Amino acid sequence: MSDIITSAVEALRAKLGDSFDGSAKFLIEGEGAIMIDGSGVHASDDDADVTLIADVDTFRGILAGEINPTSAFMSGKLSIEGDMGTAMKLGGLLG
Numbered sequence: 001m002s003d004i005i006t007s008a009v010e011a012l013r014a015k016l017g018d019s020f021d022g023s024a025k026f027l028i029e030g031e032g033a034i035m036i037d038g039s040g041v042h043a044s045d046d047d048a049d050v051t052l053i054a055d056v057d058t059f060r061g062i063l064a065g066e067i068n069p070t071s072a073f074m075s076g077k078l079s080i081e082g083d084m085g086t087a088m089k090l091g092g093l094l095g
Helices: 003-016 056-064 069-074 084-094
Strands: 024-028 032-037 040-043 050-054 078-082
Touching: 003 024, 003 032, 003 040, 003 056, 003 084, 024 056, 024 084, 050 056, 050 084, 056 069, 069 078, 069 084, 078 084
Parallel strands: 024 050
Antiparallel strands: 024 032, 032 040, 050 078
């Protein structure tokens, strides 16, 4: 597992805790995937209700609060596959 994935898992755990209901996956291009589901945040490429796809810089910006997830999506820096409602709920927790 890459250092980026490991640090992102820890950052997401700290930010979200156990407050997310549903399943979402962040696919970080060239690095791997992070799953957020009923068992918490962990590195995994399992199926999810929604998959959010971004490069490393965009993902870091979203986690740091420097990039708004909705703006990233609208500008094409973040792609979403699956349930938009789940994506919006996650974006609200991150943004």
